[in-house]
Amino acid sequence: MAEATGTSILELKAVTKKFGPVEVIRGIDLDVRQGEFIVFVGPSGCGKSTLLRIIAGLEDASAGEVWIAGQEVSSTPPANRGIAMVFQTYALYPHLSVRDNMRLGLKQAGTPAAEIDRRVEVASTMLSLDPYLKRFPAELSGGQRQRVAIGRAVVREPTLFLFDEPLSNLDAGLRVNTRLEIAQLHRRLNATMIYVTHDQVEAMTLADRIVVLSAGRIEQVGAPMELYNNPANEFVAGFIGSPKMNFIEGARLGDKAKTLGIRPEHLTVDPNSGAFKGTVVHAEHLGGDTNLYVETEKAGLITARLFGEYQAAPGATVHLTPLPGRMLRFDETGKTIGTM
Amino acid sequence: MSKATSSPTRSIAAHGVLILYTVIALFPVIVILINSFKNRQAIFRSPLSLPGPESFSLIGYQTVLKQGDFLLYFENSLIVTVVSIVLVLLFGAMAAFALSEYRFRGNTLMGLYLALGIMIPIRLGTVAILQLMVASGLVNTLTSLILVYTAQGLPLAVFILSEFMKQVSDDLKNAGRIDGLSEYRIFFRLVLPLVRPSMATVAVFTMIPIWNDLWFPLILAPAESTKTVTLGAQMFIGQFVTNWNAVLAALSLAILPVLILYLIFSRQLIRGITAGAVK
Ligand SMILES: Nc1ncnc2c1ncn2[C@@H]1O[C@H](COP(=O)(O)OP(=O)(O)OP(=O)(O)O)[C@@H](O)[C@H]1O
Ligand SMILES: [Mg+2]
Numbered sequence: 001m002a003e004a005t006g007t008s009i010l011e012l013k014a015v016t017k018k019f020g021p022v023e024v025i026r027g028i029d030l031d032v033r034q035g036e037f038i039v040f041v042g043p044s045g046c047g048k049s050t051l052l053r054i055i056a057g058l059e060d061a062s063a064g065e066v067w068i069a070g071q072e073v074s075s076t077p078p079a080n081r082g083i084a085m086v087f088q089t090y091a092l093y094p095h096l097s098v099r100d101n102m103r104l105g106l107k108q109a110g111t112p113a114a115e116i117d118r119r120v121e122v123a124s125t126m127l128s129l130d131p132y133l134k135r136f137p138a139e140l141s142g143g144q145r146q147r148v149a150i151g152r153a154v155v156r157e158p159t160l161f162l163f164d165e166p167l168s169n170l171d172a173g174l175r176v177n178t179r180l181e182i183a184q185l186h187r188r189l190n191a192t193m194i195y196v197t198h199d200q201v202e203a204m205t206l207a208d209r210i211v212v213l214s215a216g217r218i219e220q221v222g223a224p225m226e227l228y229n230n231p232a233n234e235f236v237a238g239f240i241g242s243p244k245m246n247f248i249e250g251a252r253l254g255d256k257a258k259t260l261g262i263r264p265e266h267l268t269v270d271p272n273s274g275a276f277k278g279t280v281v282h283a284e285h286l287g288g289d290t291n292l293y294v295e296t297e298k299a300g301l302i303t304a305r306l307f308g309e310y311q312a313a314p315g316a317t318v319h320l321t322p323l324p325g326r327m328l329r330f331d332e333t334g335k336t337i338g339t340m
Numbered sequence: 341m342s343k344a345t346s347s348p349t350r351s352i353a354a355h356g357v358l359i360l361y362t363v364i365a366l367f368p369v370i371v372i373l374i375n376s377f378k379n380r381q382a383i384f385r386s387p388l389s390l391p392g393p394e395s396f397s398l399i400g401y402q403t404v405l406k407q408g409d410f411l412l413y414f415e416n417s418l419i420v421t422v423v424s425i426v427l428v429l430l431f432g433a434m435a436a437f438a439l440s441e442y443r444f445r446g447n448t449l450m451g452l453y454l455a456l457g458i459m460i461p462i463r464l465g466t467v468a469i470l471q472l473m474v475a476s477g478l479v480n481t482l483t484s485l486i487l488v489y490t491a492q493g494l495p496l497a498v499f500i501l502s503e504f505m506k507q508v509s510d511d512l513k514n515a516g517r518i519d520g521l522s523e524y525r526i527f528f529r530l531v532l533p534l535v536r537p538s539m540a541t542v543a544v545f546t547m548i549p550i551w552n553d554l555w556f557p558l559i560l561a562p563a564e565s566t567k568t569v570t571l572g573a574q575m576f577i578g579q580f581v582t583n584w585n586a587v588l589a590a591l592s593l594a595i596l597p598v599l600i601l602y603l604i605f606s607r608q609l610i611r612g613i614t615a616g617a618v619k
Binding site: 095104108 | 509511512514515516517518519520521529530533534
């Protein structure tokens, strides 16, 4: 595991948040080091945005402590926490030009005008915003607006960047480009970033460490490949990876574990022989790979992912075999108890 | 425009309905306007005909401008209306922002309390208001009218504006907070411009009852120096003789300022300025 070193930028200590009687964040502990790219993932409503807003100071924690760069910040207003935030809806000031959007925060902080100009110039060159500096947000496309929002964060030279699903309003092509830009930005600035997303690919490609949240709790923290290969429990196993891991009742296969899990890409398909015999229900041809949905006699409906093209018409009989050592075993509480 | 809305039969029908409505709505106004330019006999002989060469007369306007101090009445009405609108919009928007933006104990209750005035007419409290004004020495001042009209306009303003303020993007306000804007600047610079169309709506709804009101000027400020236009026009309506020329002329003149205010606000109503804030 890529255990992060360096100074601690953000530390969460037993942070909880209640909205009335509803506990939305239930005791989060986390330590983020200088230069790390941390991604929060989790199902909708699990509290990712709330946690990010607590870090930013836009929301007070009900209990627990937030430390940023060695300071306890519970009574520090958002503007003085040394953070910058990029929002899903861009949130540009509609009455200000692109240049003034980027300048405003620094002006409020009393930065000298020459220094503001220098930083805006650097950021706008970095994000190719030079042609748009005089325009207003209404005159920009979605992708350009989000770059301006990122630029507005960059000029603040924050100790910590916070991104709340910054790409989810963009179309697929733009999402890839902007993702690349954020990755480059992270490398170039050697900045510490926390990034919330729904998107598997964004999480896997950007993160140094992924924090998997569920119902206000941390399920697991780890490098992307660590979560993929050694998920701590059934939830993480099912959440990381696409298509989703197949879960089979242990009893059906004569195993003592409550549940067995096998990823679709860890199954081999053979027309003649294998562990599970079944019929193809549906085939999805994606070009680069093929997803087969197979109704098996022993294990129920199983998804298998094959690389390249594979001709299998619905109704055909196939045999699936798990790769050795790739089948995960989970106990009654969902905890991982080994492989087979 | 989409196909469905541009089909000729539909658009003829729609225009027909709109024209009919316009005619019905404008009819009384037109009757007042044309009769204000006619002599007394012509008004009663044929009230619907246009002023002709022998029926045309400016006697009404002459009476109005000679008798009483009509310009002063206009000034009073304008001061009361404009100041009241400004206060209603300012305090209404501030209260609406607080109610929609901050979670505090009793938030819902406070909202209901502020909206109560929509259902209970302020005139029920006339006696208490009069006592209050007498006690504070505000009788026969424009201030008394402004205070009452501000109170009268606030409930609806708070109610409408808080609904619109809830729709202003949280992200935008939060971006302002992270950039170090004070809550006042967030309110005045970010939120108010985005709810400007709804402010114009509130202004129009607030303005008309204030301008037309006869009740409170009669009770709180009937003195010559504080008369409003509607009150001033009353002096031509006597118990036995009514000077119809003068009444119609006064009413025609009273329409003008309100029309101008309305035009100012309706431009705001139409101007879409939210584009580009989000999405
Ligand atoms: N102001 C609020 N009052 C009451 N409940 C709230 C409030 N804000 C959020 N919640 C609740 O807190 C929970 C977490 O919300 P949050 O926005 O953090 O989810 P999320 O993980 O960001 O979801 P998504 O992926 O859909 O953005 C949700 O169940 C939501 O209903
Ligand atoms: Mg969210």
